Amino acid sequence: MSKLDQIDKKILNRLQEDSRTTTKELSSEVGISTTPVYERVKRLEKDGYIKKYVALVDKDKVERELTVFCQVSLKSHLKKNIQQFQEHMLGLPEVMECYHMAGNFDYLIKVMVRNMKEYQKFVVEKLTTTDVIDHVQSLFVMGEVKQETKFPLK
Structure with missing residues (x-):
């Protein structure tokens, strides 16, 4: 498993805020082109830093009050x-x-x-x-x- 650098941490922070953030948006935010961002995200998934992507559901709207x-x-x-x-x-x-x-x-x-x-x-x-x-x-x-x-x- 590789060590996280500052770009990896920025990517992880952003994806934790919104996992639907596109590679293009991530690229703009971290200051590197889309291909390296895509490769980093894939590596973070493969290395287990990103376990899965989910939608957070409002418990009240689904009657789990x-x-x-x-x-x-x-x-x-x-x-x-x-x-x-x-x-x-x-x-x-x-x-x-x-x-x-x-x-x-x-x-x-x-x-x-x-x-x-x-x-x-x-x-x-x-x-x-x-x-x-x-x-x-x-x-x-x-x-x-x-x-x-x-x-x-x-």
Whole structure:
């Protein structure tokens, strides 16, 4: 994997702001011609700096108004339990993010659903159907202060 220079960082910063930025626009912004910009973007993709391109959807417009962070503790930390829990999370579309944690609980998951009734159904019919979970603590988001997807690269 190659080291990033300032032009690579400018390209990555711009694509994080708007992944639909054209090669021509990038070329103008970073001060090199379109062919080298195109080659750099392809290299950044190949080297894994750019994982994928996505559209950020307004959660309210698609009726995902309730965001819940769940602190999950497992019954034991056996490798098979960890694998079973992680595989279970991968199959739940309501789970937007899942992090293996150190501290007072084992996992932090971010769940997005329409409302409280749908969250209750999710917990009863989906989340807790695996027998490796010991405890779930739900934290309900009252309002978003900051949500960022861009890593500032300098």
